[in-house]
Amino acid sequence: MVRRTALPLVLRWAVLLVAVACWEVAARARDSVYFPPPLRIARHAHALWFSGNAGHLFLTPAAVDTILPSLGRMVSGFVLAAVAGIVLGIAVGRSPRVYALCNPVLQFARAVPPPALVPVFVVVFDFGTPMQVASIVFSAVWPVLVNSAEGARATDPLRLQVVAVLRLTAPERLWFLILPSALPRIFAGLRLSLSLCLILMVFSELLPGSDNGIGFTLTDAQTRSDLLTVWAALVLLGALGHLLNTGLLAIEKRLVGPTASAGRTA
Template identity: 80%
Template structure:
């Protein structure tokens, strides 16, 4: 019996069978979400409570509030430009700083046993500190404003990337490193062709954690007094005015943003390391 007969014929990508097998999990995932939204809609309408509005009403309010602008502004309203875009800018800046610093420091620490032994207690300590607890420290050091918010996001989000990158670098196959030494590859060549590809799955695991932390820290830093814009500011402002529909819309927007950003990061991960190794 041939290996092809034993394990089955490989289904060509793009064929009808491949599309059907891909569509079934997709439909199942979205059917669960639609069922949950339908249950929420039915329960909210049956209760008729102002504190528990139906999701369709929340979605319409979010559309009118942020996404009913002119075509020239990509349908973004003034409220979206003044609050949503600044939040995304702060989160993107903090996450980018955390990603670059975490990967570079993680590779440096992970490739040196002595450096890893010396730095590991500090890394584990910093990793265990709750990120929101550090925001008041940055308020004292940098005062209120965008620099404080970006710094708090970057400092709190860097640790998952750093720790996972260091662990991934340490897990590089020693046999491959010995082969690289025999082939007289330089240090940068070993790092680029061996260490980095080996550590990529762990790096992306850290990046996904950091992305979630960045979103949380972005909102938390905007809840503090002295903030004049952002999604977190919208939440506190709506709460002070008892505008519960806007509060729910902001929460829904945060959930959608988290899902979209995580999906985009997963797409990049599959592109770089392949669907078989992507989590």
């Protein structure tokens, strides 16, 4: 059992290490300022963001001004989108008539490219954190809402008949039957929403009026031709996306079970 569990993990890390090694060799062979090797990028990122003292979790003042504001906007937008999407999705999915009426609007809203909505929120909220969070919430809510509605609609009719015979109350039906039945689809929507939140967080910070965050750091480094910082920010975004997705997968396996989670991942 230990070998079956450890072997895939070792293989995944081996593939990553091989890819990084190939990148290192290719970058050093080309010796281009536009294509720095990963070790140089890692040293620059460490000096820029993670060389602080232990009392501040090794975060430098630059990291506090760059990483924490972006994470705050992203987490706020994701939590609001998740709560609104699950509540509205379950409500829509449990009523066939409401679902039939709302489905065209939902499909239209989810098809709108998220960056196209940012100018609308600039007009409504002006530049700043409220506009950034609102754009994240509005764009990330649709995958959760649609998948929650589909999950609620897919509840086994036989089980609904059983809970009707048992005369469970509406909150009991929701908690013990509908939510557990819809959880696999809900987490599928949450994973899509998490990716959108990361994209919209960076995009909103690229706009004029932003003065902190990873997106602002990217723009500022580009204007100063600081290519090492540009690459470090890109690697940081990839690492954050991987860590957040891994954490969400761990929660999903805890609540849903490894078998269902593995099937959806496949």
